[in-house]
Amino acid sequence: MENETATAPQLAALADTDINWDRLDKARFHIIGAILFTVQSALIHPTAVVKTRMQVAGSGLSQMNGLSVFRHILKSDGTPGIYRGFGTSAVGSLPGRVLALTSLELSKDMMLKYTQGLNMPEATRVGVANGFAGMVSNLVSCVYFVPLDVVCQRLMVQGIPGSKPCTGPFDVIRKVLKAEGVRGMYRGFGLTAVTQSPAQALWLGAYGAAQHMIWRNLGYGDNVDKKPSHMEMVAVQATAGLQETLDLFAGACSSVITTPIDTIKTRLQVIDDYGVGRPSVLKTTKALLREDGWKGFYRGFGPRFLNMSFYGTTMIVTYEIIKRLSVKQA
Template identity: 70%
Template sequence: MSVETEASATSLALSDVNINWERLDKTKFHVIGAILFTAQMGSLHPISVVKTRMQVVEGTLAHMNGFSVFKNIMRNDGIRGIFRGFGTSAVGSLPGRVLALTSLEISKEMVLKHTEHMKMPETTRVGLANGVAGMVSNVVSCAYYVPLDVICQRLMVQDLPGISTYNGPFDAIRGVLRTEGVRGLYRGFGLTMLTMSPANALWWGAYGAAQHLIWKTLGYGGHSEKKPSHLELVSVQATAGTVAGACSSVITTPIDTIKTRLQVMDNYGAGRPSIRKTTRLLIEEDGWAGFYRGFGPRFLNMSLWGTSMIVTYELIKRLSLKQE
C-alpha cells in the first residue's frame, strides 16, 4: 500500500480521533477549555509547589524528598501553602491558553496540509506536525507566560530563607519592577525560549507518534474502517500522553531547575543573576546531582500532566465539534 493510500485510510478510520481546527466551534473550544484546564491545573498545582521548593531551597532542607517537603508545607501552612500562587496562575493563564491552543491547532493543520503528498511514513508525518505545532505554540505564548511564571513561582516559595515576601501577585509585580524593571519579569526568558520550545516540540511530537503507533498496533488504519470506542480513545490518548510526559521530564529537569532558581532567587551578591552564576551556585551546593533536584515530583507532575492534559484536551475538542 502506498503512503498516500495508507494516510487516507488511516484518516478515514480515525476521523473521530483527529479532529482538525476547521471542525471546531472556536467559542465553545476556548470556553470549555478554560473551565476544564483550570480544574486540571488545580489538581496538579500542589506537585508543582513541591517541585519548585525543592529546586530553590538551600541548606539541610535541600536534601528532603518530595513527600517530606509536602508534609513540611502542610505542617507550617496547611492547604493554603500547597495552593500558593494558584489563583494568579489560573486567572493569568486564560489569555495565554487562548494563544497557545489557537497557534497549536492552526500550525498543526498547516504542516499536515503541506506534507500531505510527501512520501513519508504516516507516523513520521503526524509526529512532525505535532512537533512543529508544539514548538510554534510555545514560541507564540512564551512572551506572555514567562512573566506569569516568574510571579507564580515567587509566590510559591516566598516564605523560604533569602526569598522576598509579597502581599499577593500585584505586590510581587511591583516589587520586581521596582528592583529590576521589566527585565526582572523576563528572568529566564532566553533560557525558556531556547530550551522549552524544543522540549514542547519533543512532547507533542512524541505524543503524536506514540498515539499513531498504538492505533496501528490495535488494528486501526490501513484497510480497517472500524471506529474506536470511547474507552479505547481515552486509553490510547492517556498512554501516549504518559509516554510523552515521562520522556520530556527526563530531558528537561536540569534546565527547569536552573530556570526556576534564576527566576526566584536573589542572593547572588553583586550584579544581576545569570545562567552562569545560577549554574555555578547549584554545582557548589549539591554537585551535578543538583540539576535533578525535584526530579521525582517533576517526573510525577509531567507524567500526570501529560496524561490528564491530553485526555482533557481531546475531550474539549470532541465537546467543541460544530453541529454537522
C-alpha cells in the same frame, strides 16, 4: 499501504477520527479548555510548590525529601500553603491557554495544508504536523507564561531566605519591573524554551502519528462510509495512550537530564542575592555549587518527576476530551 499517501476519500474518512481547527466551535473550545486544564493544574499544583521550595531553599527544606516538605508546608501553612500562587496561576493562565490552544491548532492546520500532496506516508505527515504545532505553540506560549511563572514562583517561596517579601502578584510585578524592567519578567526564558519546545514537539508528533496509524489499521482510511462509534473512539485513544507508558519512562529519563536546568531556571527567576548586577545563569550555577555541590542540581527531583508524569499522562486525554466536546453541531 502505509507507505502510500492518502487519497481524498481516505482523508475524508479520517476527518471523522481527527478533529481539526475548522471543525471546532472556537468559543466552546476555549471555554471548555480553560475549565478542564485549570482542573488539571489544580491537581498538580502542590507538586510544583514542593519542588520550587526545595530548589530555592538554602538548607532545611532542600535537605528533606518531597513528602517531608509537603508535610512541613501543611503543618506550617495548612492547605493554603500547598496552593500558594495557584489563584494567580489559574486566573493568569486563562489568556495564555487561549493563546496556546489557538497557536497549536492553527499551526497544525497550516502544516497539514502545506504538506498536502507531498509524497510521504500520511502517518508521517500527521506526526510532522503535530510535532511542528507542539513546538510553535510552546515557543509562542513562553512569551506569555514565563512572566507568569516568575510571578507565581515568587509567591510560592514567600518566607524563604533570599526571596523578597511581596504582598501579592501585582506587588511582585511592581518590584521586578522597578528593579530590572521588562527583562526581569523574562528571567529564564531561554532555558524554558530550549528544554520544553523539543520535548513537546517529539511527544505530540509521536502521539499524532500513532493515533493515525491505529485508525488506518481499523479501516477508516479506506471506507468513507464507515463512521467510528463512541466506544471505538475511547478504545483507540486508550490504545494510543499506551504510548504514555513509554512516555512515563521517557519522562524519567527527561527528568534526569532536565532537572538541573529546571533548578537553575527556578533559582534564576526567584532569588536576587547573587551579588551586584542582574542574576545570570553562570552566577546562579556558581551559587548552587557553593551551597550544595553537584547534588544541589537535583533538588526537587521527586516532586518534579511526579509533576511531569501526571501532566504527561493526562494532558493528551484532557485535550482530546476538549476537542470532542467542542465539535460544531450539525
